[in-house]
Amino acid sequence: MYIVMIASECAPVAKVGGLGDVVFGLSRELEIRGNSVEIILPKYDCLRYDQIFDLRLCLKDLWVPWYNRAVHCSVYFGFVHGRKCFFIEPHSDENFFHRRVFYGQGDDDLRFAFFSRAALEFMLKSHKHPDIIHCHDWQTGLVPVLLYEMYKHLGMTHPRVCYTLHNLQHQGVTREHTLRATGLNRHAYFFHQDRLQDNFNPAAINLMKAGIVYSNFVTTVSPHYAWEIMNTPQNFGLGHTLQVHRGKVGGILNGIDYEVWNPEIDRHIPRQYGINTLDDKYENKMALRQRFWLQDALKPIVCYVGRLDEQKGVPLITHAMHYCLQNGCQFVLLGTSADGRIGHHFWQLKQHYNDNPDCHLELSFNEELSHLIYAGAEMMVVPSLFEPCGLTQMIALRYGAVPIVRATGGLADTVFDANYAERPYHERNGFVFNDFNAQGIESALHRAIGMWYSFPQHFGELVTNGMRCDYSWNHPGQHYLNIYECIREK
Numbered sequence: 001m002y003i004v005m006i007a008s009e010c011a012p013v014a015k016v017g018g019l020g021d022v023v024f025g026l027s028r029e030l031e032i033r034g035n036s037v038e039i040i041l042p043k044y045d046c047l048r049y050d051q052i053f054d055l056r057l058c059l060k061d062l063w064v065p066w067y068n069r070a071v072h073c074s075v076y077f078g079f080v081h082g083r084k085c086f087f088i089e090p091h092s093d094e095n096f097f098h099r100r101v102f103y104g105q106g107d108d109d110l111r112f113a114f115f116s117r118a119a120l121e122f123m124l125k126s127h128k129h130p131d132i133i134h135c136h137d138w139q140t141g142l143v144p145v146l147l148y149e150m151y152k153h154l155g156m157t158h159p160r161v162c163y164t165l166h167n168l169q170h171q172g173v174t175r176e177h178t179l180r181a182t183g184l185n186r187h188a189y190f191f192h193q194d195r196l197q198d199n200f201n202p203a204a205i206n207l208m209k210a211g212i213v214y215s216n217f218v219t220t221v222s223p224h225y226a227w228e229i230m231n232t233p234q235n236f237g238l239g240h241t242l243q244v245h246r247g248k249v250g251g252i253l254n255g256i257d258y259e260v261w262n263p264e265i266d267r268h269i270p271r272q273y274g275i276n277t278l279d280d281k282y283e284n285k286m287a288l289r290q291r292f293w294l295q296d297a298l299k300p301i302v303c304y305v306g307r308l309d310e311q312k313g314v315p316l317i318t319h320a321m322h323y324c325l326q327n328g329c330q331f332v333l334l335g336t337s338a339d340g341r342i343g344h345h346f347w348q349l350k351q352h353y354n355d356n357p358d359c360h361l362e363l364s365f366n367e368e369l370s371h372l373i374y375a376g377a378e379m380m381v382v383p384s385l386f387e388p389c390g391l392t393q394m395i396a397l398r399y400g401a402v403p404i405v406r407a408t409g410g411l412a413d414t415v416f417d418a419n420y421a422e423r424p425y426h427e428r429n430g431f432v433f434n435d436f437n438a439q440g441i442e443s444a445l446h447r448a449i450g451m452w453y454s455f456p457q458h459f460g461e462l463v464t465n466g467m468r469c470d471y472s473w474n475h476p477g478q479h480y481l482n483i484y485e486c487i488r489e490k
Contacts, residue, residue: 138172172207222410226251288376
């Protein structure tokens with residue numbers, strides 16, 4: 001099968017969050033299974049160019065219609081760790097992708113609307129007729145609209161579209177100028193509840209809704225998140241649209257790349273280890289303590305790795321830190337925040353605990369360092385308010401760091417409570433709480449810390465249960481192929 005991924009991220013060259021990991025990991029798995037996969041990305045000036053091999057110009061003159069004119073673009077081709085990637089670079093006064101950032105600009109709606117139009121124009125001009133176009137999140141929500149309302153009539157009748165929702169909190173709500181810019185000029189037609197009109201603002205269009213309405217199948221990044229967005233306020237206003245199209249909505253749990261996240265072959269940790277050599281994990285714990293000047297004591301290390309924002313449960317991360325330090329643990333945090341208020345909060349915490357020999361806060365993004373934290377810690381907290389999938393808990397399981405999570409989204413699909421899960425003991429791998437409050441996370445932490453100190457054998461069984469879990473791309477890859485086959489036959 002011939003598949004084209006259109007996305008705003010692909011790890012490791014353009015990565016902000018889990019979206020980048022998914023685009024790379026799924027593409028790799030699909031290729032392993034004998035499919036031809038190409039990825040189309042914006043050519044940001046902040047790409048990790050050191051991760052692109054053999055980058056070269058492949059199309060010098062691509063003219064993309066935009067408002068009442070055309071924007072001149074160049075298209076480059078290169079390999080990203082074996083993946084075939086095309087990078088679209090517009091040459092225009094708007095300077096769309098030369099901002100030194102991926103997101104967070106006032107005209108993000110137009111930047112990615114342009115990218116969506118440019119991706120299809122490139123496919124048309126280079127005679128690409130894939131079986132499947134796989135789009136991701138609101139940034140590419142206009143792709144199926146443009147395909148079925150415009151490019152289908154220009155000869156692109158073959159592709160079918162799979163659209164993946166990674167996080168419904170961000171939907172790309174914009175105004176009618178986006179229609180004018182992309183050439184979708186029939187305002188009365190598109191400003192309709194059954195098409196692009198936002199469900200709450202009749203003067204706005206919603207790019208994520210566009211993708212849901214026009215694609216052939218819609219996936220979320222975990223089965224539990226699919227249920228939540230259909231049945232709870234976590235749909236952020238898209239509940240009616242999802243119910244209308246529920247026959248083509250399903251959840252597939254993301255995978256992680258065990259070529260990257262595997263303590264048996266990890267080049268970023270001082271001592272590699274596996275289930276049969278778990279004692280070697282202790283050397284990584286010692287290295288982590290030395291890195292952060294923590295005291296050598298008979299205490300477990302509890303960690304948090306990830307973004308610091310409201311979705312991730314900032315109040316509960318903070319509470320967990322205080323609770324762990326008061327109850328015989330060391331605490332390590334690695335993360336950064338785009339929210340100045342939250343960033344200031346954690347800088348204050350860092351100053352407060354600066355001289356504490358059991359605590360270190362590293363307020364930065366450092367993927368190499370995260371490997372050492374996973375390898376050195378015994379437990380990881382993931383107290384998210386909501387979590388479409390979550391990769392950090394799956395990585396923690398692989399590295400023998402027992403996850404302590406709130407039962408939401410993909411966390412509920414991957415972590416099963418040591419005491420209360422309705423699963424056999426050999427499938428239980430962590431600690432789970434339900435209520436988003438201090439009492440909820442304390443209940444889970446109390447049980448986890450108590451087991452580490454009082455029942456080390458049982459804690460060790462949880463560790464090995466987690467390390468045996470298979471959260472690779474193997475199963476999700478097959479699920480996506482089944483969906484592709486289904487929509488290709490329509």
